[in-house]
Amino acid sequence: MLQFSLWKRALVILICLAAVVFSAPNLFYDRVERHNDAVAQIAAGNDTPELQAERALWPDWLPSDTINLGLDLRGGAHLLVEVSVSDVYADRIDALWPEVRDLLRDERATVGGVRRMPSDDPGVLRVAIGNPEGMARALEVVRTLSQPMQTLTGIGQQDLDIHEDNGQIIVTLSEAERLATDDRTMRQSLEIIRRRVDEAGTREPTILRQGADRVLIQVPGVGSADEILDLIGRTARLTFHPVVRTTANGAEAPGPRQVVYPSMNEQGVYYFLEQTAVVSGEQLTDAQPTFDQNGRPAVSFRFNPAGARAFGLYTAENIGNPFAIVLDNEVISAPVIQSAIPGGSGIITGRFTVEESTQLAILLRAGALPASIEVLEQRTIGPELGQDSVDAGKIAAVVAMAAVLLYMGLSYGFYGWIANVALLLNVAMIFAILSLIGGTLTLPGIAGIVLTIGMAVDANVLIFERIREELRTARGPARAIELGYERAMSAILDANITTFMTAAILYALGSGPVRGFAITLGLGILTSVFSAIFVTRLIIVWWFERRRPKTLNL
Amino acid sequence: MYRLKIVPDDTDINFMGPWKYTFGLSMVLIAASIAVFFAIGLNFGIDFRGGTTIRTEAAQPVDVGAYRTALAPLNLGDIAITEVYDPSFRADQHVTSMRIQAPEDGEAVSPAVLAQVQSALQGVDPSITFASVESVGPKVSGELVQEAILAVLAALGAVLIYIWLRFEWQFALGAVAALIHDLILTIGVFVILQLRFDLAIIAALLTIVGYSLNDTVVVFDRMRENLIKYKQRPVLDVMNLSLNETLTRTLMTSFTTLIALIALFVLGGDVIRGFVFAMIWGIFVGTWSSIYVAAVIVKLLGVKRDWGKGGDKAGTQFATSSSK
Numbered sequence: 001m002l003q004f005s006l007w008k009r010a011l012v013i014l015i016c017l018a019a020v021v022f023s024a025p026n027l028f029y030d031r032v033e034r035h036n037d038a039v040a041q042i043a044a045g046n047d048t049p050e051l052q053a054e055r056a057l058w059p060d061w062l063p064s065d066t067i068n069l070g071l072d073l074r075g076g077a078h079l080l081v082e083v084s085v086s087d088v089y090a091d092r093i094d095a096l097w098p099e100v101r102d103l104l105r106d107e108r109a110t111v112g113g114v115r116r117m118p119s120d121d122p123g124v125l126r127v128a129i130g131n132p133e134g135m136a137r138a139l140e141v142v143r144t145l146s147q148p149m150q151t152l153t154g155i156g157q158q159d160l161d162i163h164e165d166n167g168q169i170i171v172t173l174s175e176a177e178r179l180a181t182d183d184r185t186m187r188q189s190l191e192i193i194r195r196r197v198d199e200a201g202t203r204e205p206t207i208l209r210q211g212a213d214r215v216l217i218q219v220p221g222v223g224s225a226d227e228i229l230d231l232i233g234r235t236a237r238l239t240f241h242p243v244v245r246t247t248a249n250g251a252e253a254p255g256p257r258q259v260v261y262p263s264m265n266e267q268g269v270y271y272f273l274e275q276t277a278v279v280s281g282e283q284l285t286d287a288q289p290t291f292d293q294n295g296r297p298a299v300s301f302r303f304n305p306a307g308a309r310a311f312g313l314y315t316a317e318n319i320g321n322p323f324a325i326v327l328d329n330e331v332i333s334a335p336v337i338q339s340a341i342p343g344g345s346g347i348i349t350g351r352f353t354v355e356e357s358t359q360l361a362i363l364l365r366a367g368a369l370p371a372s373i374e375v376l377e378q379r380t381i382g383p384e385l386g387q388d389s390v391d392a393g394k395i396a397a398v399v400a401m402a403a404v405l406l407y408m409g410l411s412y413g414f415y416g417w418i419a420n421v422a423l424l425l426n427v428a429m430i431f432a433i434l435s436l437i438g439g440t441l442t443l444p445g446i447a448g449i450v451l452t453i454g455m456a457v458d459a460n461v462l463i464f465e466r467i468r469e470e471l472r473t474a475r476g477p478a479r480a481i482e483l484g485y486e487r488a489m490s491a492i493l494d495a496n497i498t499t500f501m502t503a504a505i506l507y508a509l510g511s512g513p514v515r516g517f518a519i520t521l522g523l524g525i526l527t528s529v530f531s532a533i534f535v536t537r538l539i540i541v542w543w544f545e546r547r548r549p550k551t552l553n554l
Numbered sequence: 555m556y557r558l559k560i561v562p563d564d565t566d567i568n569f570m571g572p573w574k575y576t577f578g579l580s581m582v583l584i585a586a587s588i589a590v591f592f593a594i595g596l597n598f599g600i601d602f603r604g605g606t607t608i609r610t611e612a613a614q615p616v617d618v619g620a621y622r623t624a625l626a627p628l629n630l631g632d633i634a635i636t637e638v639y640d641p642s643f644r645a646d647q648h649v650t651s652m653r654i655q656a657p658e659d660g661e662a663v664s665p666a667v668l669a670q671v672q673s674a675l676q677g678v679d680p681s682i683t684f685a686s687v688e689s690v691g692p693k694v695s696g697e698l699v700q701e702a703i704l705a706v707l708a709a710l711g712a713v714l715i716y717i718w719l720r721f722e723w724q725f726a727l728g729a730v731a732a733l734i735h736d737l738i739l740t741i742g743v744f745v746i747l748q749l750r751f752d753l754a755i756i757a758a759l760l761t762i763v764g765y766s767l768n769d770t771v772v773v774f775d776r777m778r779e780n781l782i783k784y785k786q787r788p789v790l791d792v793m794n795l796s797l798n799e800t801l802t803r804t805l806m807t808s809f810t811t812l813i814a815l816i817a818l819f820v821l822g823g824d825v826i827r828g829f830v831f832a833m834i835w836g837i838f839v840g841t842w843s844s845i846y847v848a849a850v851i852v853k854l855l856g857v858k859r860d861w862g863k864g865g866d867k868a869g870t871q872f873a874t875s876s877s878k
Contacts, residue, residue, distance in 0.1 A: 072825075080694065224687065226665050233665075376691045378665070385609065385685040385825075392642055392823035400817035404810050410558035411806065443826055444754050447818060451761065451833065454814030455768070458807040462772065465803045491775040494720055498771055499764035501716065502709045506760050509705040514757045521761065 004541050012534045016425050022432035025066045031057045032066050039064075065435040069220075070442035070516055073390050075383030076220035077228045080376045083189045085182040085213050087371035089123030089173055092181070096125060096145065096160075096171060103141050110134040111141075117168060125171040132167055142169055149176055182213065188370045190215060195366040196231045214376070225378045235328050235372055236363035238281030240311070241273035243322040243334050264330040265351045271331045273324050278314045283307025287364035289357040290347060297357035298349040301364060308344020316340035325350075327360075393446035400450050401427070408457055412464055415554055418539045419460040422531040426456050429527040430520065439523075442516030452524025459496070459532030462488040468554050477552045481544065485537060492529065500525045560809070561802045569797045569845055570790045573853070576846040580735055587742025594745050599752030602699050604656030604692035606668065609638075609649065609685040610675060616648045617678075624674045630667070631655045640824040649685070649824075656692050702756040706737065709763050721774055724855040725848075729770045732848035736766045736839045743835055749828045758832035765811070765833075766840030769804060770848045776800050777849070781857065789857060793849050808841050 025032040038054035058064060071078050097116055104114040104127070112130025119126045129138050139162060146160035159177040163170055173181060190209055197205045197219065206218040219228055244258055250270045254260045257276070263269040285304050292298040303311055315323075315337050324334040325348050332350040352360070405423065408416040430449060434441060467484030471477070503525060506518035600607050610616075618635050625633055631654070638649040654671070668687060675682050690698075710730055718726035737759055744751050776796040784792055812834065819830045 082693075224684075226669070229665055375665075375689075376694045377689065379688040380684070380686060381688075382683065382685040384611075384683075388642070389823055389825055392821060396818040396821040399821055400814035403813045403817060407558070407810060407813060411560075413557060444757055444829060447822070447826055447829060447833075450814050450818045450822075451811065454811035455765070455807065457810050458768065458803075461803050461806045461810075465800075465806075469799065487779075491772045494775055495768040495771045498713055498716055498767045501712045502760050502764040502767070505705055505709045505712060506757060509701055509708065510753075510757065511701075514753055517754075517757045517761075521764070 004538060008534075009538060012538050015429075015530075016535060019425060019429040019432040022063050022065070022435055023428040023430075024062070025058070025064055026431050026435060028058065029066055032064050034058075036064055036066075063435070065438070067431065067434045068438060068440045069386070069390070070440045070445065071218055071220060071379070071386075072381055072443045073386045073393075073441065073446075074220045075381045075386040076218065077222040077225035078377070078379040078381075079217045079225050079228055079232070080210070080378075081215050081217070081232070081373040082376055083186060083213050083215065083369075083373050084371045085185045086123060088181055088185045089178065092173060093123055093125045093171065099145060100125065100127060100142055100169075100171065103145070104129065104138060107134070107137060107141055111138045123172060125169075126165075127169040127171070128167065129169065135164055135167070135169075138169055139164060142171065145171075149174075149180065185370045186213065186215075189373070192367050192369050193217065193232045196362060197228065199362045199366055200231055215373075221383065223380075225380045229375065229378065230359065231362065232369075233373060233375070234363060235369045236281070236360075236366075237328055237368040238284070238364055239277035239326045240279050241275075241277050241324045241326055242314075242318065243324045244272040244274060246271050246334075261324075261326060261329050261331050263334075264327070264332050271324055271334060273326070273331075277326075278323075279303060279307045279310050281364060281368050283310075284364055287361045289354070289361045292347060292349045296349060297352040297354045298347045299352070299357050299361045299364065300347045301345060303344040305344070308342075311344055311346075312340060312342040316342070389443050389446075393443065393450075397446065397450050397453070400453050404453055404457065408460075412554065415464055415540070418536055418543075419457055419464070419532075421539065422460065422535040423453065423456055425535055426524075426527045426531040427453065429531070430523050433523055433527070434520070439519050440516055441520070444514065444517035445520045448517045448520030448524060452521065452528060456524065456528035456531070459488075459492045459529055460536055462492055463532065463536070464554060467552070471552060471554065477549055478544070480552065481540065485533070489533070492532065496525050496529050560805050565798045565801055566794075567798060567801070568794055570793050570849065570853070573790075573846065573850050577850045580843070580847055583742065584735060584738050587738045587745070590742060590745045594748075596741065596745055596751045597748045599750045600653065600656075600688060600690045600695065601753040602695050602702075602751065604690050604695040606654040606656075606671075606687070606689040608652050608654070608668075608671065608687050610652070611683050611685050612648045612650075612679050613646045613681040614648065614679055616650050618650065620678050621650070621652070621675060624678045625671060628667070628670055628674060630671070638824050640827075642821070642823055656690075656695075698753060702753070705756065706759060706763075709760055710734070713763070713767055717771070717774075721778060722857065724852045724857050725774050725778075727855060728848040728851035729767060729774070731851045732770055732840075732843035733763050733766055735843045735847045736762050736836060739839050740832055740835055744832070749831065752828075754826070754829045755832055758829050758836070761833055762836030762840055765836060766843060769807075769840055770844040772803065773797060773800055773844050773849065774852075777852075789853055793853065797845060797849070804841060804844075808837055812837055 034054045035056075035058035038051045038057075039060075041051050042055065101114055101116070104111055108114075110131065111134035114130070115128045117126040117128050127142075129135065143160075143162050146158040146162060149157045149159055157176040158174055159180075161170075161172045161174040186209060190207060193215060194205075194207045197207060197217065204220060206216070208216045210216045217228060217232065222228060241259075244255070247260075247270050248268050250260065250262060250268075252260065252270075254272055257274065259273050259275050260270050261273060263271065283303050283306060285302050287299055287301045290298050290300040302308075319337050319339060322334045322336050325332045332348060335349070348360075401423075405420045408419055408423075410416070412419065427449070430452065433439070463484055466488040467480050470480040470483040470487070500522060503518050503522035507515055507522060510518055616637050618637060621635050622633065633652060633654050635650055635652040638651050640649070643649065668689065672684060672687075710733060713733065714726050714730045717729045740759060740762060741751075743749075744755070749755075773796060776799055777793060780792045780796045780799075781789075784795075787795075815830055815834045815837070819827060819834060822830060
């Protein structure tokens with residue numbers, strides 16, 4: 001046990017040195033952060049003397065990874081939202097209806113009249129036919145709409161489920177197609193949320209998919225979760241519809257293929273619009289905040305060629321008619337077409353403030369969400385509260401550290417100080433690993449580190465106590481140290497493995513701050529075992545080889 | 555050189571002597587904790603029952619009554635407002651924590667309502683700022699409860715299996731019984747003191763599980779060793795011997811951990827105080843339960859005395875034996 005091969009010694013020393021070097025940036029958190037920001041800016045092509053000066057705050061050749069501070073320490077917004085993935089089923093089914101109708105119309109001789117029936121579930125298309133004998137033929141025709149699935153998981157399955165129920169044709173998306181649709185909806189939603197948050201210019205947002213239909217958004221340094229919610233909470237589906245007429249009675253039933261939408265700014269004004277949009281937001285290529293000729297905030301937009309052509313044709317044919325600009329089922333404005341607009345660009349005026357026009361431009365540029373979202377969890381932590389927590393945590397950690405070091409020194413003297421060196425290296429190791437793996441430090445995480453400081457000495461205490469016991473019976477100090485390490489080992493391993501298991505379970509099942517705690521606790525266990533059985537032992541062996549003491553004053 | 559010694563070198567304390575009383579006491583405390591849990595109930599935070607918490611900071615001293623009056627017209631149901639004190643606050647830092655219940659109909663959190671609350675409060679005190687605003691919808695809080703219970707059960711299950719493999723089934727049951735004892739007593743204290751029970755407290759509970767286990771395993775390890783060494787001595791004697799031998803270590807580790815936790819409790823700010831309190835409490839019950847629950851149960855279940863004899867190596871097959 002006292003033999004410590006040379007390469008092992010070298011490895012232990014190397015690990016300790018690495019721990020010190022890689023944890024060092026965290027001692028100069030502010031400097032390193034400014035250095036890193038400057039490096040990123042310079043890499044992005046902005047090279048100014050000020051940035052070079054910022055960059056020089058920390059040497060390039062030193063590691064510059066630091067621990068990420070969690071939202072509870074840095075302040076910011078946290079949102080957990082659920083995407084209503086089933087919204088998309090209804091859109092798909094609605095889009096199918098004209099095709100189904102046209103197909104059945106061609107078969108009118110056999111199937112008779114065709115009518116769409118109301119359905120409780122918007123994801124289900126119910127079609128009644130006039131001639132029940134024609135059902136077999138009708139099903140056969142409608143089934144031609146169904147395509148084999150193209151995705152890996154859905155191979156061999158059809159995308160539509162078509163059957164007869166009480167004399168009606170029922171069309172729904174098949175189970176496999178629903179799953180594929182959900183996945184596509186989620187990927188689109190994530191992409192659009194990410195674009196919107198990025199467009200708003202926030203720093204280092206975290207946008208993660210959680211489970212089947214949820215998205216977690218964390219944005220450090222934002223004033224409130226409401227700001228993020230304003231950005232991502234809206235579907236932002238922009239459409240342009242011909243106006244049929246306006247009314248003050250919103251309850252009035254619209255005619256066939258018409259919809260009634262309220263005005264966004266005028267109370268009690270409703271518009272009857274044609275259901276089919278002339279052009280929609282998907283055909284936009286750009287949107288920018290601007291001002292109209294009267295100096296009021298507005299949003300300018302430009303269509304892609306297809307959109308521009310449709311828009312140009314429509315405006316040319318409908319000069320003098322009003323035309324509604326609709327955002328999420330509300331009419332922003334309904335200007336009268338003064339002249340044909342061939343270029344495919346225009347401006348939207350409403351009663352916007354400058355902020356609203358800026359935000360609308362962002363939303364339009366980023367595109368519409370495929371489905372609506374619902375907020376499940378929303379948290380805002382002010383940056384001051386985070387800073388207070390960091391300060392309090394730092395003081396507590398330093399005091400805890402000093403007290404434990406002193407107590408160990410008083411209890412075990414020289415050996416206690418050896419254990420203390422190991423303890424300090426232990427904390428350095430935790431910070432180094434957290435920095436390297438890009439771990440996040442949360443407030444419970446700080447508690448985990450402080451707890452580790454207290455518990456890390458346990459392994460050393462077990463060893464020292466065991467050596468003390470062995471000293472009474474064993475032959476000489478060398479043998480006592482050897483036996484002490486050997487016999488304490490099973491207790492150290494068992495005790496730490498079980499604690500590590502609970503940390504691992506916390507990590508696997510927990511979320512957010514709890515996870516942060518589990519990481520520091522788990523790392524703390526690994527590093528404390530390492531430092532007790534390698535670092536302390538190496539120091540003791542070293543000292544022992546030089547001194548060859550006859551007795552141990554433990 | 556001066557040495558701090560909390561325990562003399564050779565102690566011979568009869569820990570197990572009064573085991574009937576101490577074990578009885580533990581059982582009574584468990585029964586009492588369960589009783590208050592059902593009679594009074596935990597003060598669940600928003601993580602577990604949904605709702606909103608707002609932490610306000612103001613330069614002027616807080617008038618909770620005025621806050622309440624300002625919020626009354628909003629019809630938000632039961633609003634709990636408490637003033638928070640902490641030694642680390644500046645003189646002009648007056649903090650309150652308020653909790654608004656989740657709406658009955660299970661609707662998601664409404665940003666509009668939050669905005670109303672904030673402007674109503676700013677009407678009372680223009681200097682008021684909102685240090686944190688957190689809302690959890692009832693849908694998520696239900697899941698968080700499930701996850702938390704699952705985490706605790708998974709931890710207990712893992713421990714049961716590990717100790718069973720490493721020791722004997724009696725030890726596994728003893729260790730898990732001790733852990734359940736610690737959990738129930740901690741929940742009992744949270745009920746009686748009406749401390750807020752949120753997600754972080756679950757982390758604290760699992761840490762208690764970890765710590766208590768650590769302690770139990772060290773004691774068990776020594777018992778296993780001594781049971782093999784002294785095959786003829788009565789079990790209670792061997793247990794006492796093992797407890798005395800590990801006493802210094804038990805107290806040293808408890809002390810260093812307590813030192814660190816007390817530093818955190820006093821200086822770490824009010825946000826994590828409940829969390830730290832749970833862990834401090836856990837050190838006490840965890841140390842107690844290693845002796846008076848875990849060991850007693852092993853004794854009651856009857857432990858095998860022919861360890862390591864013949865071909866029967868059960869319980870030691872994974873041990874990192876010292877016979878290298």
